[in-house]
Amino acid sequence: MQITLNNKIEVFPNETLTIKEILELKKFTYPKLIVKLNDVIIEKEDFDSTFVKEGDNLMILHLLAGG
Amino acid sequence: MTFMEIQKILINKTVGIAGCGGLGSNCAVALARVGVGTLIIADFDKIEESNLNRQYYFYDQIGLPKSETLKGNIKRINPKVNVINHQVFLDEKNVPVIFKDCDIIVEAFDKSEAKEMIIKTVSKVFPDKYLVCGIGMAGWGQNEIIKEQRFGKLIICGDGINEISENNPPLAPRVGIVSNMQANIVLELLLKNN
Numbered sequence: 001m002q003i004t005l006n007n008k009i010e011v012f013p014n015e016t017l018t019i020k021e022i023l024e025l026k027k028f029t030y031p032k033l034i035v036k037l038n039d040v041i042i043e044k045e046d047f048d049s050t051f052v053k054e055g056d057n058l059m060i061l062h063l064l065a066g067g
Numbered sequence: 068m069t070f071m072e073i074q075k076i077l078i079n080k081t082v083g084i085a086g087c088g089g090l091g092s093n094c095a096v097a098l099a100r101v102g103v104g105t106l107i108i109a110d111f112d113k114i115e116e117s118n119l120n121r122q123y124y125f126y127d128q129i130g131l132p133k134s135e136t137l138k139g140n141i142k143r144i145n146p147k148v149n150v151i152n153h154q155v156f157l158d159e160k161n162v163p164v165i166f167k168d169c170d171i172i173v174e175a176f177d178k179s180e181a182k183e184m185i186i187k188t189v190s191k192v193f194p195d196k197y198l199v200c201g202i203g204m205a206g207w208g209q210n211e212i213i214k215e216q217r218f219g220k221l222i223i224c225g226d227g228i229n230e231i232s233e234n235n236p237p238l239a240p241r242v243g244i245v246s247n248m249q250a251n252i253v254l255e256l257l258l259k260n261n
Contacts, residue, residue, distance in 0.1 A: 007216065032183065034183055036218060036221070039218075039219050041187055041190050059218045061202065061227075063179040063182050064203045064205075064225075064227070064228075065178055065230050065231050066201075066203070066204050066229070066231035066242075067088055067091070067175055067176050067177040067182075067201055067204070067242070
């Protein structure tokens with residue numbers, strides 16, 4: 001599948017992946033994250049039950065302290 | 068556009084600033100200088116000496132409440148700005164009330180939990196409002212990695228890498244760059260389609 005991840009085209013050999021799998025594959029290891037799938041916030045407890053498919057727009061942000 | 072034309076547009080605009088620390092105080096001052104009509108600023112905190120390495124306060128203001136003091140500092144720069152200050156701890160309950168009338172909201176917290184709270188709250192309650200956040204600005208140097216990223220109505224300024232820590236503190240130059248980048252995006256959005 002081809003998706004948009006953080007405004008860049010990303011191709012995976014899989015037809016679908018959960019958000020949890022994408023976090024592992026793309027090495028988003030930081031504990032504090034905010035995820036939006038097609039502009040909808042996905043809660044942490046739903047990362048392993050939410051599937052990403054062809055054409056989806058995924059945002060994964062590390063929430064860093066500081067300001 | 069001339070500065071007079073710009074001011075004519077900005078006078079009718081309202082910007083909310085969530086947090087009056089390094090990002091919020093500097094962003095608010097930039098927006099006040101260019102003439103944004105109304106600024107709604109909020110913070111629960113008091114000014115500490117350690118804040119003065121980056122925040123828009125003065126030595127003789129240590130111990131004073133941030134939101135009220137920032138209002139005073141803004142008024143000294145541009146008395147024509149209408150500043151509404153809230154000395155409160157912002158949460159998912161009061162954000163929808165305090166920032167209801169804003170054209171754009173600026174996220175200017177230091178804690179990542181607070182950043183998460185406002186991103187989630189604004190996205191849920193105000194899906195049509197722009198939220199301009201600052202993420203990753205600790206340390207010094209590395210100008211070239213500070214950037215903006217746009218995700219619909221959510222806009223992120225910063226390097227996305229440098230989190231504050233004992234050995235990577237937030238300091239005036241980089242915090243100033245990111246806060247002014249946020250102000251610059253706010254200005255761009257406010258002047259668009261006018």
